[in-house]
Amino acid sequence: MSYRAPVSEMMFTLRHVAGLDGAGAVSVEDADAILTEAGRLAGDVLAPLNRVGDRHGATLSNGVVTMAPGFAAAYKTFVAGGWNGLTADPDHGGQGLPQVLDAACTEMWNGANLAFGLCPLLTAGGIEALAAHGSEDLKARYLGKLVSGEWTATMNLTEPQAGSDLAALRTRAEPAGDGSYRIVGSKIYITYGAHDMADNVVHLVLARLKDAPSGTRGISLFLVPKVLPDGSENDLRCSGLEHKLGIHASPTCSMAFGDRGGATGWLVGEENRGLACMFTMMNNARLGVGLQGVGVAEAATQRALAYARERRQGKAAGSAEASPIVAHPDVQRMLLTMKAYTAAARGICYLTAAALDAAEGPEGKAALDRASLLTPVAKAFSTDIANEVASLGVQVHGGMGFVEETGAAQAMRDARILGIYEGTNGIQAIDLTGRKLPLNDGATVRAQIAAMRRVAESLLKAADSDLGHAPARLRAGIEALDQATSHQLASLRSNRPEAALAGATPYLRLFGLAQGAACLAREALASRAALKAGETDPAHAGRIALARFFAENLLPATEGLAQVVIDGGGFLDDAGAVLTG
């Protein structure tokens, strides 16, 4: 069972959740043509390498990292097709397409092959940082090759003593006197830090200048290429590869900068403002990781569904012979859960991408703030459900799921990184509660809840037997979100703001469930309108049923989550009694 991009579902979500129809930046026909072509690349070129990559992994020998067989050729195909620079400025060789289309493509690359998809995701982050903060000279030298994909980029943040805590960084930078800097230090967990798919790797490295202030206000960002402009090798190397649970094909490098005196780099942005530059880059990368979650979840769902339609075990009610297991209620619950979570996460991610697009238009800052609000939800909710969906995928396969041949286990191993990198999901939750809820004194989140309420009202008006309890559940879920939001905002303003952090993770889950249900409800309403207008595509009935399933079976968790957010923080006082040794 190989991954096939769900182009028609993606298009439906783009049109009816992400507002593609009204955006005007690209026609529906063009979008469909682009996604169809991307889907072909994902299904025919990237997906077949997914198991190969897992088995072979990337290998390090004599300082050289070699990718699994087929990866370098696939990457060349990817670059030749122009897929790397979809959203980049046409002035730099990009295609200037909207974020929503890129979101759908990112989902595809990663659904087909997560280990592969990481590479262009990192490059996209590098392009953004450089375009926003690089000098004209640096842009002229590096942007074109990064946009085309001829060269790839990395983010060098983590050091052994500094994971999520960037204030603890120790890598040093010194001016060389010629406008360049000498960089010395060690970085770990550098994704695609070295590989054989491109001639040059452009490292974006956080480091400290001498006499820089301590903490995060003393960190600067440097561009440090593997190959220097004169064609010589820079003073940097991959010193090790991690032996990881998943994404084996993606080389996770330890990088040594400056073994021979100092790697040559150039400042990106202002001195000591590196973190701000990196955060621009990370915020969008976070949406990308959310989309990786959607892709992995979609692939796991496709695989489980295909298996459940084939595998015969036991007799379903009313059947005289062994039924395909898809006929058993408990297996249906698993498959519907997988499908519903995947579709909900897709809706949230595409909605976030649409807000980024809208920020470029007349809506401006309000849309950008909406994107900021939604980004941690897109990242953490999508990747949490990706883990759950991948694990359910194993479960649907039964014993076959635990053996590596089916690929179900690989999906679970691969997915596990998604909740960790680009800011752990706990950090996303803290970002949502601590930084995003207070945006515009709460007005951004209130507007988002109001938008959900409008969907719920439409669903209540549409209420018929097809929708079951869905309209009432949606309303209740949004009210739970509203109450929990008020509580979090009040806690932040109180003399004990850490109480809000105690409930940050259940709050984010609650937000994702309500927002996801609203997205599915919009699709159900659109499908309902289409059926009334005489369309006969059976996918419409499927979308209505899926929205109902989500509302009746997954959304009811919201009220308990609101209780936890509001009343669960007692452990701040008690934790010591339990957790001290």
Add this chain to the structure above:
Amino acid sequence: MSYRAPVSEMMFTLRHVAGLDGAGAVSVEDADAILTEAGRLAGDVLAPLNRVGDRHGATLSNGVVTMAPGFAAAYKTFVAGGWNGLTADPDHGGQGLPQVLDAACTEMWNGANLAFGLCPLLTAGGIEALAAHGSEDLKARYLGKLVSGEWTATMNLTEPQAGSDLAALRTRAEPAGDGSYRIVGSKIYITYGAHDMADNVVHLVLARLKDAPSGTRGISLFLVPKVLPDGSENDLRCSGLEHKLGIHASPTCSMAFGDRGGATGWLVGEENRGLACMFTMMNNARLGVGLQGVGVAEAATQRALAYARERRQGKAAGSAEASPIVAHPDVQRMLLTMKAYTAAARGICYLTAAALDAAEGPEGKAALDRASLLTPVAKAFSTDIANEVASLGVQVHGGMGFVEETGAAQAMRDARILGIYEGTNGIQAIDLTGRKLPLNDGATVRAQIAAMRRVAESLLKAADSDLGHAPARLRAGIEALDQATSHQLASLRSNRPEAALAGATPYLRLFGLAQGAACLAREALASRAALKAGETDPAHAGRIALARFFAENLLPATEGLAQVVIDGGGFLDDAGAVLTG
């Protein structure tokens, strides 16, 4: 970080949840001495082999399966200590100890080394099946060596075309005329089907006699030893080892019986009644798997907690320098969730073991029915939370969790099998709703809920500020369980009983949460009494805080789950629209 058996917590649960104090079969002092000694074996001998086993795995070469280095010696130590026959009848060389003590020991072996712990668990099942159904001759020949552990046992159920659906079995048996049978067929997923830790492996094999009725009423159980009584090798072999996600050290064999005409076996129990014999064995094995879940969860929690106390990242509220991450509220939430789920699952499993012990005494059948009711909950809830806890363990480690060196990833890989084997957790849920709720026309489950209510009433009477919202939450959780139970029983009696199966999985989770909360509440009440009596052990405050955390942060899911059980079954009509291709 190596596993240490939490002997004092186990003893507290045995005394205050499983009623060890009142049982009288073994004194508290003796129990403590036994568990302390077992804990030493688990921590000093089994735990150090856990990573070794994962890296090496078991290997098959020329038909011979070799265990990872150290396993054979560790097994000899285990057998020499007399740990294999704890609950077996002293007439067969066992120690006749109560199930509750064996439960604690099973948790330890598996917490230290899941791949190792599986072997004695399988042997225990074999001992039970043979003791209950074997002829005197078979018992005389095999029981002593299985009880001592000199020989090990397997269960041979699964065939490629028959996973959970035993009706589809094809392995054949024919009488040889001398009281023995010739067995021909292939089995898969045979745990410890071949290994080098013991001289003989005693296979219990499900097969069909010629002219047997079709379906599950035509299956018989046979004992088929690797080495025949005359010392010759039987006609059976390991034809392959699975490449698995986890428990690499545990050989998962494909077994070929009768390549050279037929393996020699003997009937266990009556012809065509093999499934009943196997189910006796499986029901207790299911509790064993639940205990494996508790052990893995405990080990993952210990590892995460040790890491969180060491690792410094960021400043907690009020701290001037980098704090150990255990000081951050979101990390505390993860660790408390791990600890609380583990303790709750332990309570449920020990309670189930205590019911098995009580069934041997004056309470008799009522206790046996209680054990039957609790067994699917013990199996599925404990193993579901084991997966969740192991995944949280990875998350607490951040990026370090995704690299294999820490062992956190191994725990997650290992744990994944627990929800699948010995009857998938979906099958446990169906067993609970379809077979166990109707026991005594619902009286068994009603009595269990009444027992939970008595705990809730005691907690309400004890209510003080230390307990926060816990008493109210516990009452609400039990009421949610009660309502969902009534709904399930009514559905089973309706003309559409499959509606009850649609809600079986959320119902089991709901049951586990309410029962788990009641177990923790009993411990909190006992600790509260101890503090009032002047005891100063800080663990008492920890237990009260943990019960509160569970009630305030995990139990609130119950009301949503009850909604799902009661109103979520609409997908039985809709699933086709979503799941057909």
